[in-house]
Amino acid sequence: MGSLDNSIPPFPDDVPISNGFCYLDLTDNSAGQSLLKDTEDVLAISQQALNIPLDQKMECVAERGKEMFGYKPAGAVKQTDKDARPDTTEFFNVSKDHLLGNSESQNYPAEITDQWTDLARFAQNCHSLGLMILRILAQQLDLPSDEFTKRNKISSVSGDHIRMTRMPGCDSVDGKRIGLASHTDFGSITVLFNWVGGLQIQSHDPAKQGEWAFVKPLPGHDIINLGDAMVKFSNGRLKSGKHRVVPLPGAEGRVDRYSLVYFVRPADDVLMQPVEQYKNEPVVAVGGKVGEDKVYTAGEWLAHRLKQMSK
Secondary structure, X not given: OOHHHHHOOOOOOOOOEEOOOOEEEOOOOHHHHHHHHHHHHHHHHHHHHHOOOHHHHHOOEOOOOOOOOEEEOOOOEOOOOOOOOOOOOEEEEEEHHHHHOOOOOOOOOHHHHOOHHHHHHHHHHHHHHHHHHHHHHHHHXXXXXXXXXXXXXXXXXXXXXXXXXEEOOOOOOOOOOOOEEEEOOOOOEEEEEEOOOOEXXXXXXXXXXXXXXXXXXXXOEEEEEEOHHHHHHOOOOOOOOOEEEOOOOOHHHHOOEEEEEEEEOOEOOOEXXXXXXXXXXXXXXXXXXXXXXXXXXXXXXXXXXXXXXXX
C-alpha cells in the first residue's frame, strides 16, 4: 500500500507464525487491483472516523448485546482469554443494508455518511469476492455451485457489514494485553485487510494443545476466514478458525493497528442447518455457542451470539 507500508516497522522474525486461514493474492488481475485501490480509500475513511473525539463516537454507540451496527468502544467485548485484560480495540460496524438501502439507516458520523458511495462499492466488491469463494467451496464438496451463495444474497437483509478497527499501539507487551478476545466468526466468509501484525489463530492440532501463532500480513493480499455458518451448512466438513488480536512484540507493536473487515453473513431468514444433502446425518454442534435443541434463523443466531460476546 505504498506510503502506508513504508511507515510500518518490519514484522518480527522471532515469533511463532502461521500461514493463516487463507491468503488471497489480489495483485494478478484487474478486479483484485481495483479492490486494493478501494481498500486504500476505505482505510483513509476509517482513520478519519476513528480519530474524531470520543464523545462524538459515543453518539453512535451500538447498544451492548442488542445492536450490531454503530460504534463499539474499547473494553465492550466479553473477555474469553484466561487472565487477559479488557479488549483495547475500538471499531465502527457499518451495515451493508444501510449502505445499499435495503433497510433504514441509523446514526453514523459524517466522516462515514459523507463517503457512502465509496463504502457501498467496497461492500459490494467484498461481498462478490465472498460469493466467489462460496462457489468454489460448494464445488469442492460436490454440491451445486449456488448451494451456499443462495443463502448469502446481497439483496437480502443480513448481518453483512464493514468493520473499521483500531487497536492503539503500546510501548510494552506483558502478555495479558488483548486487542480482541478469542472467538470464531458468526457468519459465512470473512474478508480481512490488515497491515500491522497482531492477528493470531489457534492451532487445530491436538499435539500443539491450542497454541497461538501470528498471521503475518502480506502486501497485496487479503486474508479469508470461514465462519460458523459454514460449519452448520456443511455439517462439520468445513471449519471455522478460532482467532484473536494481540499486540506484536517489538517496534510493530508500538504502531496503531488499523484493519478493515467485511463479514459475509447468511440472510436473516435462512435456517441455520445442514444443506439438504447432509440433513440425514447426525448434526455436528458448533462449539456449543448456541443451543442445538432447535433450528434458528440466521437472524436469531446472530442475536444470540451478539449477547454472548457482550459483557
